[in-house]
């Protein structure tokens with residue numbers, strides 16, 4: 001990879017970190033641009049990113065509701081399902 005490309009394209013580990021940052025609105029504009037580029041080109045990270053997104057949604061969901069024990073149980077089940085479903089592919 002040339003220097004110029006490296007400027008625009010982060011590697012997978014950097015993309016994963018950036019994904020997490022973007023999720024919590026901690027990534028700056030330039031990081032988000034680079035991340036989008038990477039996600040366009042890298043199938044692995046795209047998958048990681050969408051799984052991350054869904055987990056965050058689940059957590060947001062749980063936070064919004066007043067959590068009963070039953071709901072917490074349900075939430076944990078959802079997350080467990082989410083992980084086990086992805087592991088095989």
Ligand SMILES: [Zn+2]
Nearest residue numbers: 012015042045
């Ligand atoms: Zn990647």
